Amino acid sequence: MFLKILKKEFLLIGRSLGGLVSLLSLSLCVLFIFYSAIEVNESLSARSVRGLKWAIIFLLNFILVGQSLWEERESGGWTASLAHTSAAYLYLAKCAVIWVCTNIVNAALILSFSVFFQSSEVSRFGGEWLFACLGSLSLVFLGVSLGLIAEESRLKEIVLPLLQVPFSIPLFLFGLEAEERFWLEPGFYWKSVLLLLFFSLFYGTMGGLFIEITKKES
Template sequence: MFYKILKKEFVLIGRSLGGIVSLLSLSLCLLFIFYSSIEVNEALSIRSVRGLKWAILFLLNFILVGQSLFEERESGGWFATLSQVSLTKLFLAKSLIIWLCTSLVNAILILVFVVFFQNAAMDRFFGEWLFSNLGSISLVFLGVSMGIISEESRMKEIVLPLLQIPFSIPLFLFGLEAESRFWMEPGFYYPSVFLLLFFAVFYGSLGSLFLEILKKES
């Protein structure tokens, strides 16, 4: 049953945004805007390039979660799924599929950064991808849990950004600083990785807490 839920979530992503290609198109458009307006005249600093990466990361997760929930609600799959599986399994399945899709987009996105920006190097690929994926899993946990809460309100599309954006700001600030510190320190700097793992556990636990509250209310 859990496998069927995973398959359904993957289909929803394809229906909502036209699949991985649409995510890449959106990312490339944003990259080209910054490249044509700034990079062609003056090379962006390494910190600015990473800040742009994190901004795109947040935007992609925000759109993907919102559209996935919208498609599921419009097709009537929300209540149909809840009649067969628990809310916790739905939360985990949706989070896993969205994170896997964004991980693939992150890998391609970092390669494109190397082509467009002078201060993006191929030898930092795995480190950049690691922090992108750690940030993505936190944003996915947060977005899905906030999205499930917004489904219980009347103004669903308005409530989701109001809930998600304030909680995302600490991750954006601390995640960017942790990644910058990671590259400044010699060797593999574990505290930076542990910090983002803490955010992932925190947002995942927060989502589980919200789900338990919804269960009791229902």
């Protein structure tokens, strides 16, 4: 049953954005805008490039989560699936599928950064992708969790961005600083990784709490 739910989530992503190609195209468009406007005249610092990377990752996750929830609401997939499995399984399946898709785009995005920006190197691909994946995991948990709350509101399309942006600010502030410390400290700096894992655990637990709240209200 869980595999059928995963398949349904992949189909929703394909219907909402035309697959991973659309996500990658959007990422490259934003990247090229900053490259043509700034990088061709003045080389961006490594910190600025990472900040741009986190901004694009937030944009991708925000669009993907929002469109996936919209497609499921229009098709009534969430309500229909609840008759066969629990809301927790649906929540985990949606988060897992969106996270896998964004990680694929993140890999292509980081490789593109190494081509366009001088301060981004291919040799750092593993570390850059690691923090992109951890940041995406937190953003996916946050977006889907807040989407569950937005579904109970009359202004569904407005509530999600109003809630997601302020809740994402701590992740940007601490996550970007954690990644910066990771590259400055000698060896593998576990504290930076554990900090982002804490954010993922916090937002994932928050989603479980929201599921219980909506279950009681219904």
